[in-house]
Amino acid sequence: MRLLATTALIALTALPAVAQDWKTDYRIVRFGILSGENEADRIARYEPMVAYLKEKLGVDIEIFSAGNYDGVVQALAAGQIEFSWLGPSAYAAAWTETNGGVVPLFTSQQNDDSVGYYSVVATRCDAGYNTIDDLKGKTMAFADPDSASGYTVPYYNLHAQGYVPEEFFGAVPFSGSHEAGIMGVVNGQFDGAATHWTNETAGNIQRMVSKDMIKEGDVCIVWTSPLIMASPFTARTNLPAGLIEDMKKVMMAMPTDAPEVFKQVSGGEASTSKAYVPVTHEQYQILIDMRNWFKANRRS
Structure with missing residues (x-):
């Protein structure tokens, strides 16, 4: 596992009206990405999002990339990262590992409105x-x-x-x-x-x-x-409420505010995503049930 900081070479524009109190303790905000594709491509795909978040939130942003899914789950559990894109099963793993210490914020909506x-x-x-x-x-x-x-x-x-x-x-x-x-x-x-x-x-x-x-x-x-159910952007529940809300606000605005960034993060030319929509824990409960089934069958 390693941390990779990417500095955005862009000038700051007008920031949204977001709370400032959390920035005293979180001068750097870190988010994790899963290892679904090779490391070089996945880092490159998220660099525009790093620049976007740095501009909108006014703090430094770091990407956390691990060699497997569990590395990101454990980083969330250990408080080494604040947010992460997680697959549904990885979210279930993180929720179980942290005893409910993570919450899904939103996911991608396709052009046909499916999620x-x-x-x-x-x-x-x-x-x-x-x-x-x-x-x-x-x-x-x-x-x-x-x-x-x-x-x-x-x-x-x-x-x-x-x-x-x-x-x-x-x-x-x-x-x-x-x-x-x-x-x-x-x-x-x-x-x-x-x-x-x-x-x-x-x-x-x-x-x-x-x-x-x-x-x-x-x-x-x-x-x-x-x-x-589509992959959730996930936060630790022990973060300041203002940080969670500000991150959710600027991320959900990205499809409109920065459509090219949204397109690249969503998969580039092959993407059919059109927006982010809010999600709840209950929509991923079936993945927790599946993981519990795995544990029960391994014991038996």
Whole structure:
């Protein structure tokens, strides 16, 4: 794990009417990002957001990036960061780890007004796999233990459908990230990999195509999960109320105030996000229930 501070080379403009009292204790505000894509790309994707927040909040902003999802969860639990973009399962992990010490503030809304996405299992299009049944005895890669679309949701739902992963597949390794899983499929390391998919134009596969990491038509989808609530921007509950409200205010204004920044943070050209909308803890309770199911089954 490491902290990376990015200094925005822009002049400050008129700041919003936000409370000043929290700035005495928080001259630097830190937010975490998950390891769904390679580190260089994920840091570059969030640099414009760092500049935007520094301008609007009037304090220094630092990005926290870890090698896996749990590194960010533990940083929140230890008070090393104030905010973080978390996947639904990572939020459930953070909420459990902190005994309810985190709160979801908002999430992305798509152009069709939806606020969710899917887990999919992808295979090489030329491998001849058409359904999940074709992967019996094959190598199926999950992304990260704290990834909703990369592990929690596909494992839980496949198990519920009668495909107990450790028994049905030949091997079930963790690839380490969504990008690594798909690259492993394309390169023949894995037969299938779980990743996230929003719609026909947005998702991990489409983003990797847009970055020239893979080619259009390299991978095909053979299984799709039920809808998953979209990833929440999350805060520690022990922060000053003014800091939480000010961060929520400037972030939710970003799609209008800084649309190019919003677009890049949302995934670049492959993004179909149009706004941020408020969310509540109750909308993610199902992920906590799933994680509790995992714990119960491991004990048994």
